[in-house]
Amino acid sequence: MKYRGYAYIYTIGCQMNVYDSEKLAIILNSYGYETTDDMDKADIVVCNTCSIRHKAEEKAFSFLGRFARIKKNKPHLITVMAGCVAQQEGEKAFVRVPHLDIVLGTQAFSRFGKLIDAVKSGKQKVVDINDSSMIYEAMPATSCTDENKISKFVTIMQGCDNYCTYCVVPHVRGRERSRTETNIVEEINLLVKAGVKEITLLGQNVNSYGQKEGLISFPQLLAKVNDINGVHRIRFATSHPKDLSDDLIYAIRDLDKVCNHLHLPIQSGSNKILKKMNRGYTREKYIDRIFNLKKECPDIALSTDIIVGFPFESREDFNDTMNLLREIEFDSIFAFAYSDRSSAPAAKFSNQIDEGKKKERLNRLLELQEYYTEKKNKKQIGKILDVLVEGKSGKKRDGFDHALKNMEQMVGRTESNKIVHFPSKDVIIGDIIKIRIENAYPHSLWGHPLGAQNK
Numbered sequence: 107m108k109y110r111g112y113a114y115i116y117t118i119g120c121q122m123n124v125y126d127s128e129k130l131a132i133i134l135n136s137y138g139y140e141t142t143d144d145m146d147k148a149d150i151v152v153c154n155t156c157s158i159r160h161k162a163e164e165k166a167f168s169f170l171g172r173f174a175r176i177k178k179n180k181p182h183l184i185t186v187m188a189g190c191v192a193q194q195e196g197e198k199a200f201v202r203v204p205h206l207d208i209v210l211g212t213q214a215f216s217r218f219g220k221l222i223d224a225v226k227s228g229k230q231k232v233v234d235i236n237d238s239s240m241i242y243e244a245m246p247a248t249s250c251t252d253e254n255k256i257s258k259f260v261t262i263m264q265g266c267d268n269y270c271t272y273c274v275v276p277h278v279r280g281r282e283r284s285r286t287e288t289n290i291v292e293e294i295n296l297l298v299k300a301g302v303k304e305i306t307l308l309g310q311n312v313n314s315y316g317q318k319e320g321l322i323s324f325p326q327l328l329a330k331v332n333d334i335n336g337v338h339r340i341r342f343a344t345s346h347p348k349d350l351s352d353d354l355i356y357a358i359r360d361l362d363k364v365c366n367h368l369h370l371p372i373q374s375g376s377n378k379i380l381k382k383m384n385r386g387y388t389r390e391k392y393i394d395r396i397f398n399l400k401k402e403c404p405d406i407a408l409s410t411d412i413i414v415g416f417p418f419e420s421r422e423d424f425n426d427t428m429n430l431l432r433e434i435e436f437d438s439i440f441a442f443a444y445s446d447r448s449s450a451p452a453a454k455f456s457n458q459i460d461e462g463k464k465k466e467r468l469n470r471l472l473e474l475q476e477y478y479t480e481k482k483n484k485k486q487i488g489k490i491l492d493v494l495v496e497g498k499s500g501k502k503r504d505g506f507d508h509a510l511k512n513m514e515q516m517v518g519r520t521e522s523n524k525i526v527h528f529p530s531k532d533v534i535i536g537d538i539i540k541i542r543i544e545n546a547y548p549h550s551l552w553g554h555p556l557g558a559q560n561k
């Protein structure tokens with residue numbers, strides 16, 4: 107194919123945005139733009155934005171702001187703000203970035219080509235933040251556009267109906283809409299053909315997949331994906347505690363390709379705060395679900411998200427969260443200090459917590475979790491684990507030069523999502539190999555391969 111120019115895509119935010127950027131790359135390809143990692147070469151620059159935190163939003167404006175000067179010397183350059191901030195700001199984005207050409211909302215991707223044409227034919231400041239009930243069905247099916255062919259995301263639903271009071275997702279990504287099972291399976295088949303081994307099914311609330319539309323349930327979808335030849339591992343994110351059904355627990359237990367790991371955001375250990383967050387479950391319900399899960403899958407690795415310093419969070423509420431960490435012993439957590447998003451209801455709550463206090467609580471929480479993460483990692487020493495080889499390690503682990511004689515330091519992941527470094531000179535990226543774990547660190551494991559094998 108003869109390309110008419112280069113496209114540079116800059117992605118900020120979550121896995122969903124990474125996936126969306128791949129879709130944008132495919133649309134741009136079909137429109138005659140070759141994607142490039144060299145921003146200087148670009149004829150069109152897309153910033154796929156995230157509005158979940160103030161910092162991410164500012165990053166998007168600062169990235170796009172720098173093109174004011176560049177466009178003076180390169181007037182044909184098209185600049186695009188896509189995704190959540192675009193959806194939230196609409197026309198207002200032009201006030202902060204006057205040289206911006208296109209504002210592309212979260213539900214307007216399928217109309218991107220037409221917007222590019224409009225700019226090319228002389229139209230200025232084009233905005234599309236209209237709703238769409240369609241997700242990706244009318245867009246080109248994803249195939250691989252980069253060399254990272256081992257592990258890929260597949261969005262199974264968009265939007266969210268939960269309206270947690272701190273979250274902008276329902277406002278910027280719209281109401282929950284699930285893709286059809288046929289469309290999802292078709293996309294995964296394409297990825298497998300391109301060499302992908304691991305699929306992560308994505309959505310804001312994956313375990314409510316299909317409920318609204320009367321499609322198959324999420325555990326049934328997992329079973330369909332499990333049946334696809336060539337898929338070796340299945341992960342999914344994000345699950346909502348209120349929708350963790352027994353059927354899903356049995357699917358994790360019984361489906362051989364579904365990884366023995368669950369990311370289940372709790373957000374707070376205090377019932378008072380969970381209610382203010384509108385999370386739809388109690389601390390007791392969450393613990394009960396985890397208890398049932400561990401009964402069926404005793405070795406399951408667990409991770410969670412926590413927000414500290416939510417409005418009204420007292421010392422006792424925070425201690426409830428600390429005690430929950432002690433009770434459950436997560437393998438890892440993603441913890442953040444609460445920050446206001448102007449379009450989310452919690453921004454209007456009184457009793458906002460002092461920034462210093464938030465920081466102090468966050469540090470205490472992370473310090474406590476470090477103990478459990480290391481404890482869980484140390485438990486792996488001596489075990490032989492299946493590791494999916496992802497590539498060469500970017501960073502060499504100190505003190506292992508003797509083990510690396512004539513070998514490369516490689517990196518891979520266990521089913522439980524733990525990073526493993528190991529020496530090897532002959533493993534192939536994408537192989538699943540057995541590794542005896544010899545050392546454990548706060549964020550990774552170290553071991554030696556027993557011998558490569560294709561699963």
Ligand code: SF4
Nearest residue numbers: 266269270273275310
């Ligand atoms: S479940 Fe809550 S936090 Fe997650 S996307 Fe939906 S509204 Fe936001």
